[in-house]
Amino acid sequence: MSAEVEQKDSGKGKKGKQKKIKTRVDFTPMVDMNMLLITFFMLCTSLSKPQTMEISMPTNDKVADDQTTKVKESQAVTLILDENNKVYYYLGMFKAGDQSLLQETSYAPTGIREMLIKKNSEVVAKINDLKKQKADLKITQEEYIKKASEAKDSKDSPTVIIKATDKSTYKNLVDALDEMQICSISKYVIVPITDGEKALLAAKTGGASAVKN
Structure with missing residues (x-):
C-alpha cells in the first residue's frame, strides 16, 4: 500500500495562501495480502472430521x-x-x-x-465420581479417560x-x-x-x- 502526495502551486507566489495538496492511497497491494491470508487460513484450519459411532460386534472366538x-x-x-x-x-x-x-x-x-x-449402578457411580473429580481439576482429561475405561470394563x-x-x-x-x-x-x-x-x-x-x- 502506498500513498502519493500531489502538490500544486499557483506560481504566483502570493503570501498567506495555502497550497492545495491531494493525497491518493493505492490499495492494490492489499489484494495480494488478502489472498495470502485466505491461503494461510485454508491451510492451517483443520477440517471437521466425520463423527462415527463405534459398535462392538460379537466375536468369533469360542467361549466355554x-x-x-x-x-x-x-x-x-x-x-x-x-x-x-x-x-x-x-x-x-x-x-x-x-x-x-x-x-x-x-x-x-x-x-x-x-x-x-x-x-x-456401580459403574455409573464411579463414572459420576470421576466426572466430579475432573470438574474440580483433581484429575486431568487423560486420567479421566483412563480411569473411566477401567471402570466400564469391570467384571461386574x-x-x-x-x-x-x-x-x-x-x-x-x-x-x-x-x-x-x-x-x-x-x-x-x-x-x-x-x-x-x-x-x-x-x-x-x-x-x-x-x-x-
Whole structure:
C-alpha cells in the first residue's frame, strides 16, 4: 500500500495562501495480502472430521459353556426392538414359552435408561465420581479417560445384547446405542433375533409380526 502526495502551486507566489495538496492511497497491494491470508487460513484450519459411532460386534472366538451360562445368568440383558417404537427386554437366560420373562419398556428416560442404570449402578457411580473429580481439576482429561475405561470394563458390568425384529426402524437401533453411551455400558453386541424369541414376542404381543422371517 502506498500513498502519493500531489502538490500544486499557483506560481504566483502570493503570501498567506495555502497550497492545495491531494493525497491518493493505492490499495492494490492489499489484494495480494488478502489472498495470502485466505491461503494461510485454508491451510492451517483443520477440517471437521466425520463423527462415527463405534459398535462392538460379537466375536468369533469360542467361549466355554460354563462361562457363557455364567454371563447370561448374572450379567446379560437382552433388548428386543419391535415395531411402533416398542422395546422389550429380559434378564439372564432365555426360557422358551415363559411369557413372564419378557418385559415391555420404552425409549424414554424412565424406560431403558432407568433399567440399565440400575443394572449398571456401580459403574455409573464411579463414572459420576470421576466426572466430579475432573470438574474440580483433581484429575486431568487423560486420567479421566483412563480411569473411566477401567471402570466400564469391570467384571461386574452388564453385557447388553441388542436384537431387532424386521419391523423395527434404524432410529430404534440408534436410540438403543445412544442409551449404551448414556448408561456407561461398554459391553454390548448386536445379534439377530432367534426363532424362540420371535415366538415368545408374538405370544406376548398377540401378533405375528415378530415371527416373520
